[in-house]
Amino acid sequence: MSYQVLARKWRPRTFHELVGQEHVQRALVNALDQGRLHHAYLFTGTRGVGKTTLARILAKCLNCTAGGRGDDGVTSSPCGECASCRAIDEGRFVDLIEVDAASRTKVEDTRELLDNVQYAPTQGRYKVYLIDEVHMLSTSSFNALLKTLEEPPPHVKFLLATTDPQKLPATVLSRCLQFTLKNMPPERIVTHLAKVLEAEGIDFEESALWLLGRAADGSMRDAMSLTDQAIAFGQGQIRHADVAAMLGTLDHRHVLALVEALADIDAARVLREVAQLAEQGPDFAAVLDDISAVLHRLAVAQMVPDAVDNGHGDRDTVLTLASRFTAEDVQLYYQIGVQGRGDMEHAPDLRTALEMTLLRMLAFRPQGVPQPATTPLPLRGENGGGTSSPAQGESGAPPTPPAEAAASPARRPEAPEPIPSQPASAGEPVPTSNSSTAAEASLAHEPPPPWEEASPVHGPVPGDASVPSESAAPRHAMPSRSEPQDETAMVSKARPGSTSQEADDTDVAVLEAPEPASVYESVSVDESPAPEGERVTAHVAPPVADAPSGGRWDHARWLASFDSLGLGGLTRNLAAHCVVEADDGNRLTLRLDPSQEAMNAEIHVRRVQQALAAIGVTRQLAIVPGPLPTDVETPRQQAERIAAERHAEAVAALERDPRVQQLQEAFGARLIASTVKPADVAPRA
Template sequence: MSYQVLARKWRPQLFSQLVGQQHVVKALTNALEREQLHHAYLFTGTRGVGKTTLARIFAKSLNCEKGISASPCGVCDACREIDEGRFVDLLEVDAASRTKVDQTRELLENVPYAPVRGRYKVYLIDEVHMFSASSFNALLKTLEEPPPHVKFILATTDPQKVPVTVLSRCLQFNLKRLDREQIESQLRHILEQEKILFDEQSISLLARGADGSMRDGLSLLDQAIAFGGGEVKGTDVAVMIGTIGADQIYLLLEALANSDGRRLISLVAEMAERAADFSNALQELLAMLHQIGMLQIVAEYEPDEVYDPDRLHGIAQTLSAEDVQLFYQIVLLGQKELALAPDPRSGFEMVLLRLLAFRPDQPEAAPGESSGSQAKSQPVEGVKPVAGKSTAVKSATQPTAKPSATDDPSDWEGFVNAMRLGGITSQLAHNCSFDSWDGQTLRLTLDASMKQLRVGQSEKRLLESISRLLGKEIKLLITEAVPEDETPAMRQKRQQQERQQEAEAKLKSDPLVREMEERFSAHLLTDSIRPMDEPGG
């Protein structure tokens, strides 16, 4: 017996079997049940989401011998012939192979004639956007006044290339990309029905590799079954599609967080030995940075189940929110440029080195602080800096040196900067002032006007960061009151105001400015004045 590929064996035969696309199924089902049928339909969407499958089910619903219905019987001659691709009144056309206007006219010549077997003659034109302008004009005439026994179903992955005159004569349905959970559920169901052993890691990897396409997911599943000798295992799937394991991405991010260039390059060498797909590695890195970014901003966020939440939380604590956002942007751009690199490995290495070279050196700005935080390139272990060169990713003056960590948090602002916090945790720390430290218990006063910062896990993360810097477990007591001493946020706001006042005073006393005021009755717009150490200054 010849083997039938899973994409064909498990192609849906009824609307109820279609994965996702409920919004389209509902509309078509209602139209069929009420027999309110349009003469032309346009299905749009990316590859493998069910456009052709949906069209064939719709053709069966129209021509089932038991009557027009949203649930065709599937056993009559018309239903079986449509399923087998030999129904004479279903004309499937690939527009990419019939771009000439003469071929289109030849196709449409038989439109006026009645169906041979069915109730309706159905024209299914796939990738209709490939038609030439002349072919569209020929089709348009037929779409304007079609015979009652003809239905047109057009399918395309690029609706922008379909003329608006054609679009306006069709009911348009946009099929969505399938999400990972939908693909995972269908793959799991198929493997259980086929009685094939599998593990959850393999399902997750295959669904991610499908990239929103059920057809691609089933093709990968076929390949995985063959690769695993009748079983589907996560380790085999990872090798088959060149997926980088989550452990490797954790290690890359940890090396980045520690600015360890030597470790980073060593990890890339290990990946190259396993013939890793470096484009896929960048995708995995982006996915994990997204999870970390969500953890930093949304306190109650639950990470995707494929990730280790403890390791994600650890990296989220080590990297600032600014780091994560910049990393994501650089990796996203690097992914687009990877194809231009001399080879994938060198392109991947340069993306990682760029992450190190442009990593911000200052913690996230506290409330009241200027948004123009400073950034510079840092010394990276194992990577030799270029003498006499400095790199900046933002408009800023020479950055100040990063305070070194101490065993005494009484220098609270320096201590906070040394922790390199991000998000709400950083804001909480910047709005506290030091009270006392006895070697075991640290007491802080939180500006009562900023008590809303004690949300989610911000206080817990602050305690973990302090303990990590001190190298031991401590107790943290935070009291809400009006601080007796300035908090770092208050100090930064005061210093910013002082710099602003100084800048205004210098301009007002400038001879040229005074001359312009006297000669032209001009006056200074103080809102436009910025100190020299701020963006726009």
């Protein structure tokens, strides 16, 4: 006897043997048991989900002569042993007319088929017309079928099957009872394959069945066919390596290894895993898609663990991996992966694109890469405005000792050359926001964001008053480098009575610092009483290089010295949202705006501490996220306020300008306030 393939050998012969499609099975079984039969059924779904199988089972239920319980003998459990059941299983039942609509599309074929509808069945109880791929019929064939399909003889049942119901005319759909069959999930396919292989006595590995279940793409028939192929490929056994080689698919374990390397924040391991993948010649775009899919499953595992898709049979592994990521990192990695997938067509090659996407995930983490062994991050001037000294880099070297700082306070990185288009002098004074001098303004340029156009409060470096600000201003992060220094400005007075955060707070980043140095910045603050909640004025005096360092830091000193710290980039943005909460001489506590809590990383805290040590403030630094007081300003708020005041003065000066007034009177001109940009004007002698 010739070999019968698994897809035919294990085709279900009753509703109870049917795998999946419980919604269709329940409706048909109840209709058969209650005798509520429709004259036309339409089964829709993708290939291999059981449309023709369901139609044949229904035909057996209608014509079984041994298991009938109703008055007409119809049953939902055909015996499979009577002459009618055996004839239907063997494909020789006279009253089951199977028609392939793909090969009989002409109207003449349909008319010939319908000529015999009026005759009674020869062998069975009902004459059943099974029309497969019915959507392939021509329009004329559908028109010829409509009348008979609507009012067939009582002994005729129509069973239609199609993979594309959208192509059926609405007149046909309205005459049929439609059932939509679902795709098979990999879990159900694997369970059924394991049952079949155990019955067949074939040795298999479960991981290999998961590869087959995924490759079947929802079709049980495809899964059976692939299983036959895998048995032949593995010489009677189904092994994971053999199935992976047969299918030519990427081993999912390599994708999980890459995700584990991301969890360990191990860039070297990431590159090693990609190099191992490259030896197999994979589709790197598909690898990135698989990584994004795993990241999606990790996000689901973190939010709703019970909803994790087990399509690869690795639910436990995914749940374990999900506990090693923060929710923010998973969302960021997924976004970078999706964006990197779109950028692959512009990359030199796909492997480079994959490696850069994975490295970008690590580089853009909120905490950054914790161990930049060969590429130290600069302490300041991230945007090209300056370089960091070896003692202040990210290579792990300690900051400059306090003794050296006191003896040689001018040992700081040289300031960058001023931008030619925006010349600035380090020693050039400017008027305060209350100056009566009319500000010159420009009507031709769009203003930068308020943070960039703010006139910063500059405090000279101890021992070297000629050193200008060293950091360039990223958007909304820091004042413009081209702004001149100002010796007198409005600053906020810290709220009295602030208490220090406990050292063991969970959200506090604390770094140790050397002993206090002898160099400190001298600041005089107006201590006159002020109403509760109002801001007061503090005057910043030039520091003295040999001033004793015994005083406590308050918020006024923080504002006055902020620009002299030389911070840049994300570090400056973080510090600009802080206020001084407490200083006990050994530990300086800064309160951080909660909106910037995600940026509170150790690398930024270290940079702020090193910048403070460079001006002689050696403290143990703690940055504590929490609500800010309402009666003080952060450095950013101060810069925005000063920028708004200078902008208002510039607009008022233009409105008073006789030339502008003349243009308005002569031509009906209108001053667009949003285009006014304050200019730097030297004060009067």
